[in-house]
Amino acid sequence: MAIxxxxxxxxxxxxxxxxxxxxxxxxxxxxxxIMNKSxxxxxxxxxxxxxxxxxxxxxxxxxxxxxxxxxVSIINGTGAxxxxxxxxxxxxxxxKKEKAKISGILxxxxxxxxxxxxxxxxxxHGNKRKVFSGFAAAMFSIxxxxxxxxxxxxxxxxxxVEYMPFFLSLFVFLCGTSWFVYGLLGKxxxxxxxxxxxxxxxxxxxxxxxxxxxxxxxxxxGEEDGRVEMELEKPYKKEIPNTQNGDAKA
Numbered sequence: 001m002a003i004x005x006x007x008x009x010x011x012x013x014x015x016x017x018x019x020x021x022x023x024x025x026x027x028x029x030x031x032x033x034i035m036n037k038s039x040x041x042x043x044x045x046x047x048x049x050x051x052x053x054x055x056x057x058x059x060x061x062x063x064x065x066x067x068x069x070x071x072v073s074i075i076n077g078t079g080a081x082x083x084x085x086x087x088x089x090x091x092x093x094x095x096k097k098e099k100a101k102i103s104g105i106l107x108x109x110x111x112x113x114x115x116x117x118x119x120x121x122x123x124x125h126g127n128k129r130k131v132f133s134g135f136a137a138a139m140f141s142i143x144x145x146x147x148x149x150x151x152x153x154x155x156x157x158x159x160x161v162e163y164m165p166f167f168l169s170l171f172v173f174l175c176g177t178s179w180f181v182y183g184l185l186g187k188x189x190x191x192x193x194x195x196x197x198x199x200x201x202x203x204x205x206x207x208x209x210x211x212x213x214x215x216x217x218x219x220x221x222g223e224e225d226g227r228v229e230m231e232l233e234k235p236y237k238k239e240i241p242n243t244q245n246g247d248a249k250a
Contacts, residue, residue, distance in 0.1 A: 008185040012071035015178040019075040022171035023050075023082045029165055030089050037093055041163050044090040044102040046148050047083055052109040053144040054080035056137040059117055060190065066130050071182075072191065112140070134190030141194030145176065145201050155208050160215045169209055173202025 026047065033039050054076040059065060061072030087106060091099055116136045120129045151164050176198025183192025 011182040018174040051083035060137040145198035169205035
């Protein structure tokens with residue numbers, strides 16, 4: 001039992017470390033967004049869904065909701081602050097249509113968290129509060145881990161990993177795996193199940209990266225090459241004289 005408790009704590013600490021790197025990883029992406037003043041083809045949905053997951057997981061890990069899970073609250077509270085910053089940057093530089101979509105999703109996210117927190121505090125007590133909050137956190141954790149599926153589809157379609165950052169995929173795998181083991185050791189299905197899904201999806205992203213890593217940026221390069229070829233062709237286009245009605249001279 002003592003060994004299990006030690007391992008449980010160690011995997012929780014490792015989960016905090018990998019989780020921190022996971023939350024910091026998008027800074028590379030957002031540095032590019034700020035420099036280019038454009039979100040390009042990056043999706044804002046993963047960051048909004050991660051924000052919801054962090055808020056719900058922070059709530060679930062609090063002592064009056066779920067005892068002995070403060071490590072969960074610490075890392076997810078930190079993550080919530082960082083994800084809120086990323087969402088703000090995305091909203092500043094996103095096109096009008098994308099901005100409206102992400103704003104709508106953000107409103108839904110904050111409404112869901114507020115509802116879960118209020119219901120669990122005012123209407124539920126003891127284990128019922130833990131189960132309700134844990135179920136909500138687990139459900140939206142799975143949605144969060146599944147949100148990059150659109151980017152994975154784009155990778156397969158374009159055969160390029162330009163819009164799927166490697167370090168983000170790596171830390172999705174490491175974070176998901178560490179919290180999966182933490183949940184198993186603590187016999188907490190609300191932590192083990194969603195992070196097991198995250199570990200599998202992180203593995204899938206890494207496999208895609210290995211397959212298409214040599215094609216990074218080729219899609220964009222191909223478009224640019226096409227435009228260059230069109231520009232080069234212009235000087236060599238000759239006007240064809242109008243020979244109708246005898247206008248052309250012999």
